[in-house]
Amino acid sequence: MTQQLVLYPLLLQMFLSIVLMFCWTKIxxxxxxxxxxxxxxxxxxxxxFSYIWENGTQIVQAGNWKPxxxxxxxxxxxxxxxxxxxxxxxxxxxxxxxxxxxxxRLKFGYFxxxxxxxxxxxxxxxxxxxxxxxxxxxxxxxxxxxxxxxxGEKAQLEGSVKYFTLNILASMIFLTAIAVLYGLTGSLNMxxxxxxxxxxxxxxxxxxxxxxxxVAFGIxxxxxxxxxxxxxxxHTPPSxxxxxxxxxxxxxxxxxxxxxxxxxxxxxxxxxNIILIVAVLTLFSGALGALVQNNIRKVFSYLIICHIGxxxxxxxxxxxxxxxxxxxxxxxxxxVKTNLFMVGGLIFRIRGTNSIRDLGxxxxxxxxxxxxxxxxxxxxxxxxxxSGFWPKISLVIAGFEAEQWWVVGAIxxxxxxxxxxVAKVWAAVIWKDKKELPVRLNFRYFDKLKTIxxxx
Amino acid sequence: xxxLLAIMIGILYAAGIYMILRRSLVKLILGIIILGNGANLLxxxxxxxxxxxxxxxxxxxxxxxxxxxxxxxxxxxxxxIVISFGLQSFxxxxxxxxYKVVKTDDLDEMNAIDKDS
Numbered sequence: 001m002t003q004q005l006v007l008y009p010l011l012l013q014m015f016l017s018i019v020l021m022f023c024w025t026k027i028x029x030x031x032x033x034x035x036x037x038x039x040x041x042x043x044x045x046x047x048x049f050s051y052i053w054e055n056g057t058q059i060v061q062a063g064n065w066k067p068x069x070x071x072x073x074x075x076x077x078x079x080x081x082x083x084x085x086x087x088x089x090x091x092x093x094x095x096x097x098x099x100x101x102x103x104x105r106l107k108f109g110y111f112x113x114x115x116x117x118x119x120x121x122x123x124x125x126x127x128x129x130x131x132x133x134x135x136x137x138x139x140x141x142x143x144x145x146x147x148x149x150x151x152g153e154k155a156q157l158e159g160s161v162k163y164f165t166l167n168i169l170a171s172m173i174f175l176t177a178i179a180v181l182y183g184l185t186g187s188l189n190m191x192x193x194x195x196x197x198x199x200x201x202x203x204x205x206x207x208x209x210x211x212x213x214x215v216a217f218g219i220x221x222x223x224x225x226x227x228x229x230x231x232x233x234x235h236t237p238p239s240x241x242x243x244x245x246x247x248x249x250x251x252x253x254x255x256x257x258x259x260x261x262x263x264x265x266x267x268x269x270x271x272x273n274i275i276l277i278v279a280v281l282t283l284f285s286g287a288l289g290a291l292v293q294n295n296i297r298k299v300f301s302y303l304i305i306c307h308i309g310x311x312x313x314x315x316x317x318x319x320x321x322x323x324x325x326x327x328x329x330x331x332x333x334x335x336v337k338t339n340l341f342m343v344g345g346l347i348f349r350i351r352g353t354n355s356i357r358d359l360g361x362x363x364x365x366x367x368x369x370x371x372x373x374x375x376x377x378x379x380x381x382x383x384x385x386x387s388g389f390w391p392k393i394s395l396v397i398a399g400f401e402a403e404q405w406w407v408v409g410a411i412x413x414x415x416x417x418x419x420x421x422v423a424k425v426w427a428a429v430i431w432k433d434k435k436e437l438p439v440r441l442n443f444r445y446f447d448k449l450k451t452i453x454x455x456x
Numbered sequence: 457x458x459x460l461l462a463i464m465i466g467i468l469y470a471a472g473i474y475m476i477l478r479r480s481l482v483k484l485i486l487g488i489i490i491l492g493n494g495a496n497l498l499x500x501x502x503x504x505x506x507x508x509x510x511x512x513x514x515x516x517x518x519x520x521x522x523x524x525x526x527x528x529x530x531x532x533x534x535x536x537i538v539i540s541f542g543l544q545s546f547x548x549x550x551x552x553x554x555y556k557v558v559k560t561d562d563l564d565e566m567n568a569i570d571k572d573s
Contacts, residue, residue: 131532138539145546149553157554158566161481164550168488168543169476175495175536182529183502 005051006060006075006126008044009083013119020112030111031098038091045087049080068192074128078327082125082255085331089247089338090118096342097240100349105151105238117143124252131188133256134174141167144249147241148233159233166229170219177212184209194263210265221253223312224281227305231289235297239345242297246304247338251330254311258326261315275316280410283309287417294356297344299425303380306414307333310395313407317398325394332387339376347429352440361434370430377426381419461501468494481551481561488547492540496533503529
């Protein structure tokens with residue numbers, strides 16, 4: 001029963017999307033199945049996590065081929081945590097999208113593709129084989145292409161052309177990197193690669209391969225200078241989709257970076273310096289970009305980039321405290337960014353606009369809802385009891401210990417800029433006087449729903 | 457053989473990246489296809505090209521007797537071809553839809569999303 005436990009989250013998601021495909025036209029069935037399935041998935045993920053917490057790392061070999069020959073699935077505590085977070089965000093977004101995504105979009109296979117996306121994410125977190133990681137990445141991006149274009153609005157198509165091009169380019173670079181890595185070592189198993197790469201004398205070639213991986217995952221994780229596809233595309237699809245994208249898709253790039261650069265390419269000062277420089281520039285560009293935007297979802301998109309910078313900085317510092325901070329930040333960021341985009345969607349559903357200039361008066365109309373919104377916003381800045389504070393402080397401590405003063409400076413600067421951005425959003429959206437907006441016909445305003453009225 | 461393949465892969469990569477950098481959407485797709493073929497050939501080359509020795513163990517022995525062609529790169533290429541085929545067909549449909557809606561195939565004119573909203 002527990003022998004194949006590692007595979008259960010994958011099999012469950014695959015089963016769900018196949019079942020959902022059979023209910024293609026029955027939208028209300030799909031909503032119910034998706035939410036129940038996501039609940040079961042949370043249960044399975046908790047089971048997997050607690051089992052691994054007690055019994056240590058679990059391995060499943062496909063076809064019983066002994067490593068390094070077969071494809072293996074590995075679940076250590078880190079991957080089990082990520083699977084659990086995927087399940088939690090999946091449940092949140094599944095229930096949010098059954099209320100907020102209009103039926104016209106749901107009719108074209110929204111839920112089956114959504115569960116395929118979660119399948120790809122779980123697979124990427126659980127695999128122990130670098131080529132298998134590529135395959136899971138492809139499943140993720142093809143599902144995300146469908147989700148981001150679903151609906152076919154003009155802005156969506158324009159955004160998705162950019163999203164599509166950069167992601168497919170990243171996949172090609174990833175494939176090239178795998179080719180070079182296979183040529184160097186003759187192995188694809190990540191644990192085996194770690195041993196074989198360490199034995200190679202030609203460090204220049206290893207560094208070039210590492211840079212190829214850095215570029216490929218860097219595009220997916222949206223680090224400087226390869227981030228510009230993200231703010232161009234994340235505000236175009238419905239906010240339920242943007243929530244799962246913002247919460248998990250960039251983080252899977254960070255996860256892959258952490259895996260590759262803590263396991264395969266380690267103890268290389270040149271690489272660590274490059275990662276640190278990239279991290280500092282990502283922090284600056286994300287923070288400054290968020291400051292000048294007026295679309296609330298574009299602000300959140302730039303904040304994603306800014307906060308990717310923290311994780312990459314922790315990876316570049318490469319001490320125990322820094323890596324712990326990075327992983328904690330990853331956990332915190334998945335929850336907070338999913339929340340932020342859902343909050344953005346909620347505000348859009350209440351007011352019918354995303355523009356900071358037109359929004360306002362949310363506190364006067366919905367004081368309880370505004371307090372709920374305050375939690376992810378304050379957590380983003382890092383107000384002490386909330387989760388954003390602890391990883392930041394450990395990153396700062398790690399920076400002090402490593403005596404990388406400019407990294408510490410950049411982290412503090414980005415925190416300050418995040419505070420300014422959040423204060424701006426708070427003042428403009430929640431506190432500012434309400435502006436009379438033209439009523440949009442055929443728009444499903446959320447305040448017509450009963451549950452939202454209760455939050456007043 | 458290796459040198460010829462290496463030169464060809466270089467040309468394919470260069471042509472693919474050049475095409476991606478063009479402004480036309482159709483050339484973008486062509487670039488992606490060419491780049492994908494280059495990557496597949498690169499896996500093939502880096503799996504070492506061995507002539508005339510298939511990876512089959514003779515019936516009367518338990519291990520390989522001589523140098524053999526590595527079968528793993530071919531499996532990888534097959535997977536990569538199938539995946540890139542799916543992605544490319546999606547890309548062609550996406551570009552067709554985008555052309556119909558936006559009414560231009562010039563990437564520089566696709567800037568409605570940059571405007572403040």
